[in-house]
Amino acid sequence: MAFMLIPSPTLSSSSVAWPVALFKKFNLSKDTKTLFDKMPERTVVSWTTMTWAYCNAKMNDKSALIDVYAKWGELKNALCVFNEMVTGDLVVWNSIIGVFAQNSDGDEALNLFKRMTSFVADQATLTSILKVCAGLALLELGTQVHVHVLKYDQDLILNNALLDMYCKCGSLEDASFVFDRMVERDVISWSTMIAGLAQNEYSRKALKLFELMKASRLVPNYITILGVLFACFHARLVEGGLYYFQSMKKLYGIELEDEHYGCIIDLLGRAGKLDQAVKLIIDMEYEPDAVTWRALFGACRNKPHFLRNISLDSLFDLSFSSSTSLAFGFVEGTQSGLTFLGVANVFLPFS
Structure with a gap:
């Protein structure tokens, strides 16, 4: 069974609430979510409707509400739901710990891990905690987790998480040890x-x-x-x-993406090849952003005379088709330690 709505320039909360409820009634979860995502303002009614829609679709899954709130970035609501649940399910614990680990809230993920006293950590738990250790550079805790990883020695996902943790904590000897022992x-x-x-x-x-x-x-x-x-x-x-x-x-x-451009521009800048770096920016398939400008002006931070060595023709070839790109360049230039006047001399001709 399918429903269609007449498109309108704007969707109000009231005009969308009843179709959301209707889609829920007929178990059209995908249509419900699509319509919900287009709502400019979400009310208590619309949130409640969507929550129950997912619960009905995943009635036997205790982590349904947590998953829903996590996907919508509502971490506080996810935690509230978890705290109100009486559960003996390790899956739910893994779900809430994973939510905070994936959303770069390592402190809360660790707090939840400490609370998980009635269960033995499995692969999913350990993977999340290793991600936290990598993000917060907690080498000592990561090493303790490694002991538990040994029980799942051939788990590829877990070994990759362990490898990532050691690399990001700067322990290359341990990282090499893990990498060399990986069967897969x-x-x-x-x-x-x-x-x-x-x-x-x-x-x-x-x-x-x-x-x-x-x-x-x-x-x-x-x-x-x-x-x-x-x-x-x-x-x-x-x-x-x-x-x-x-x-x-x-x-x-x-x-090619921003990070690739930023890295190669850094390399050219360090080598003093600023004209070549500018040409690379000119040839980009999209407008340079903050990453690109940070790389270019970062090369000029300790050698401000570089700006004078860039050919004027190259600078005028740069296309600032939007004020955003121009603003990025100006801000990144001044934040890279260059004088306001020095950066202004480069960018004012394009304003």
């Missing part, structure tokens, strides 16, 4: 290790590992190439960085 490795395993080595300035090892990855016939992804570019940046390998940057789409089908 996927592109996430390789990418995590390459990025970890690169970010901790083990550039040559990162690039060597990338060659081993290619030899294993695994196709690199967005994160892999970013790690390789970081390695080239720290090792000041301009030609190598440009090669990987220019070939990533052709060889691996990976689209």
Whole structure:
């Protein structure tokens, strides 16, 4: 059974509330959510309707409400629902801990983990806690969690989380130990290790590992190439960085994104090739954003004379088709430590 609404320029809470209830009645959860997402203002009635729609659809799933609130970013409501539940279900504990771990609220995730005294942590629990340890650089706690991971030695997802934790905590010796002992490795395993080595300035090892990855016939992804570019940046390998940057789409089908541009512009800036960095920005398929400008002006922070070395023709080729792009450039320039007047001299011709 299908329903259609006549499109209108604006959807009010009152005009949408009754179709939401109607879709719920006929178990059209997908249509309900689509309509709910378009509501400019969500009332108590609409929230209640959506909540019960999901509960009815997932009647036997105690974590249904938590999942719903988490998907809509309502973490406080998710926690309130959890605190009101009387449950002996480990799945629900994993759900609420995972919600806060995935949304970068590591402190609350750890508080919940400490409260989980009646259950033994399983793979899902440990994966969430390792994510928290990685985000907060809690190496000591991560090492304690590692002991429990040994029970699930061949779990790929768990081993990847452990590897990520050690890399982000800067413990490359432990990360290498975990990586070398992994029976199964996927592109996430390789990418995590390459990025970890690169970010901790083990550039040559990162690039060597990338060659081993290619030899294993695994196709690199967005994160892999970013790690390789970081390695080239720290090792000041301009030609190598440009090669990987220019070939990533052709060889691996990976689209260039802000982080890739930022990294290669950093590399060119450190090498004093500001004209080449500006040309790269000119050739971008979309407008430069804060990441791009931060990279360009970051290169000028300790060498302000770089601005004078950029050819005027190159600067005038930059297209500021929106005030947002122009604002990003100006703000990032001043925040990079350059004088207000110095940045203004570059950007005022485009205002």
